[in-house]
Amino acid sequence: MSTSSINVKPRILRTHLALYVKDPEASARWYEDVLDMEVTAREPRWVFMSFGKKHHDIALIKADPAVLRAMQIGEINMQHYGLEIDGDLDELRRLYGMLLAKNVPVVKTTDHKVGYGLYFTDPDGHRFEFFLETVHDDEEGKRVLGQYNAPSDPFDLQPL
Numbered sequence: 001m002s003t004s005s006i007n008v009k010p011r012i013l014r015t016h017l018a019l020y021v022k023d024p025e026a027s028a029r030w031y032e033d034v035l036d037m038e039v040t041a042r043e044p045r046w047v048f049m050s051f052g053k054k055h056h057d058i059a060l061i062k063a064d065p066a067v068l069r070a071m072q073i074g075e076i077n078m079q080h081y082g083l084e085i086d087g088d089l090d091e092l093r094r095l096y097g098m099l100l101a102k103n104v105p106v107v108k109t110t111d112h113k114v115g116y117g118l119y120f121t122d123p124d125g126h127r128f129e130f131f132l133e134t135v136h137d138d139e140e141g142k143r144v145l146g147q148y149n150a151p152s153d154p155f156d157l158q159p160l
């Protein structure tokens with residue numbers, strides 16, 4: 001990590017929202033019906049929804065009982081907020097270095113097949129994700145996300 005890490009600024013492109021829900025399939029039907037969204041990937045723990053262009057705009061993630069209890073007392077209302085960054089893998093590595101330089105808690109780094117995710121938390125524990133797209137064609141991105149059921153595999157990202 002270089003001494004200039006603390007000066008790295010994120011350049012955000014598009015965003016996505018991930019929400020904890022009681023029943024992802026039931027919620028997906030509501031998002032299809034009310035918001036005219038389409039399902040682009042599903043597995044028992046989550047359903048990914050699109051407004052039609054991007055591979056996902058909103059992810060509906062099943063809340064386990066502990067999360068449900070916390071939601072009922074108002075402690076948790078969001079799983080994470082994804083921020084698509086401009087740049088390449090080195091830029092994601094520089095942002096990782098910046099987070100470490102500022103003592104921001106980093107939760108995990110993941111391979112999503114359509115890109116790489118770097119998760120961190122704000123001072124209240126809200127989780128954010130810097131997301132580097134590796135599939136730049138939206139139709140191909142939807143296909144890949146659905147084919148792999150929106151994977152979240154560990155990825156050994158090295159900070160710069």
Ligand SMILES: [Fe+2]
Pocket residue numbers: 016018080081082117129131
């Ligand atoms: Fe995400």
